[in-house]
Amino acid sequence: MFVGFDYGSANCAVGIMQGDEVSLLPLSTDSAYLPSTLYAMDRELIAEAVYRALPAELKADYAKKRAAQLSRARMVRHELDLDAESPAVFVGEQAVAAYLEMPEEGFYVRSPKSFLGATGLRPEQVALFEDIVTLMMQHIKVRAEAVLVQKGMASKDEARITHAVIGRPVNFQGIGGEESNRQAEAILTLAAKRAGFVDVAFLFEPLAAGMDYEAGLKADQTVLVVDVGGGTTDCSVVKMGPSHKASFDRSRDCLGHSGQRIGGNDLDIALAMNAFMPHFGLGSLMSNGKPMPSNPFWNAVAVNDISAQREFATLSTRKLIDELIKEAEQPNLLKRLLKVQQQQLSYQIVRLAERAKIALSDAHTTESSLEFIEAMLSAEVNRDCFENAIEPSLGKIEALMHQALTQAAKSLTGNGLAPEELSVEAGTAECQPDVIYVTGGTARSPAIYAKITSLYPDTPVVVGDHFGSVTAGLTRWAQKHFAQ
Known part of the structure; x- marks a missing residue:
């Protein structure tokens, strides 16, 4: 069976085609979206969990590569008084629950996708992320296949998921360039193989979101897709419509792309820094009148920065x-x-900021309880605070939109453009889109939406399914790509 697989920074989702319609499979108890999180009672137990779920033909090679981790896992089980069958690694909502219950006792990672393109990863760190992604994919694949059978959507034999189109950002990391992209794709490809997929392909996430929009178009359009996700913001300028969507090669329709690791996670961190860290001493003074150094406060909340989190956990920081x-x-x-x-309460603070961000989509003020730090401690957060915190991020999103449209203008120039297809913005020739299609969970924020609409006030803005459009597009492309 062919699926679209959105291995997202915030959530994961899987879609299948049913006739001409896309159906998202329920990966969580009451949702099609599985939080992109993992919790292990000890990190050495991750390799053990991967090994147990591997296809038989891959076990020997994996055991050789992870011999040290598997040996240490046996020791850890003995030290923690865990029998061989006791669950010790959790994914999704179970991981969140385990972390909240035992934050200081285990290993927790939120949004592992955000780290896959990180520069300077040591071989053992790459191996760890390979295992984290593999375990999550194993869990998701087993869950999706079980749902197909339980809901009568396929027989047990038909429910075996073999091929997937996986979404990827335009750039996994801003500074690593194509080397970061290759590293991240290599991790995802290896993890998918170990999870039991026969073949996988990749598609830019904004293109996938645009393809879902395209399915309903009755006339051709030039579309600027703005996908503001949990880990990245990606923009694509694509020619879409009835005369384009039947093509198997869409490269000529893709006029410009831009992307950067700036997304919901970064907004949560910025809000945590501005709204919560003053309650922990940020901005206060030392007895000599000098300001408190800001670095330890930033490291405390920078949960998507490996080096910052490593530094914050050290004895020297204590x-x-x-x-x-x-x-x-x-x-x-x-x-x-x-x-x-x-x-080790950093993730709880950033998670609280995420909840405040969501609440501010519908209210001007929200109260955040910090009683897990101290009795009666809370922080009032308002939209002004949020908008001030995310202003640098909004500037980056604006730059990405301009970059994609400028690149599209160059593509059109090379193809003999019609003058009406160009405009001049900020002194630079840009492609003039017919519509801006906005998607991604982070784009639900009124501040994000207001920024996007203010940049091109004469261009219609269409808001897609904030969470499902990427998965839907990946699913449509999987059917076309693998059925050739």
Whole structure:
């Protein structure tokens, strides 16, 4: 069976074609979306969990590559008094629940996709992310196949998922270029093979979102797709419509692309820094009147930065916070930061910021409880605070839109453009889109939507399914790509 597989930064989803319509399979208890999270009682247990779920023909090679981790996993089970069958690694909503119950005792990773293109990863770190992605894909594939049978959508034999088109951002990392993209695709490809997929292909996520929109078009259009997701923002300028959608090669229709690792995760971190970290000492003074250094506060919330999180967890950071407590005018604030460091509560703070961000989509003010830090502690967050926090991110989204339209203009120039297809924005020739199609979970924010619509006020804006459009497009393309 062919599927579209959105291995997202915030959520994962799988779609199948039923006739001419796309159906998303329920991967969570009450949702088609599985949170992109993993929790292990010890990181060495991840390799063990992968090994147990591997296809038989891959076990020997994997056991050889991960011999050290598998050996340590046996020791860890003994140390934790876990029998051989006790579950010790969790995915999705179960991972979130396990982390909230035992934040300081295990290994938790949110949005592993955000790390796949990171520069400077050591071989053992690449291996760890290979295992994390493999385990998540194993879980999702088994869940999806079970749902197909349970809901009577396929027999047990027909329900075997063999081929998938996986979405990918235009750029996994802003600074790593194509080397980062190759690294990330290699991790995803290997993980898919180990999870039991026979073949996979990749498609830019904004293109996938655009293809879902295209399915309903009655006339040709030039579309600027703006996909503001959990980990990245991607823009594509694509010629779409009845005369284009039947083509198997869409390369000539794709006029411009841009993308950067700036998404919902970054907005959550920025909001956590601006709204919550002042309650932990950010912006306060030391007894000598000098401002408190900001670096430990940033490291505390930068959960999508490997080096920042590694630095925050070190003994030297704990000693630094101890020294700051002694020198602070308000030492009680710094003691809260020390608790975050000691009990590994960074993800809980950023998760709280995410919930505040969502609440501010419908309200001007929201109250966030920080009682997991200290009794009666809370923070009021309003839209002004949120908009100030994300202003740098909004500027980057604007730049990506201009970049894609400028690149599209160059493509049209090379193809003998019609003058009416161009406009001049910010002193640079840009392609003039017929419509802007906005998708991605983060684009639900009124501040994001207002920014996008303000840039091209005369261009119609269509809002797609914020969460499902990418998966739907991937599913449509999987049917076309693998059925050739």
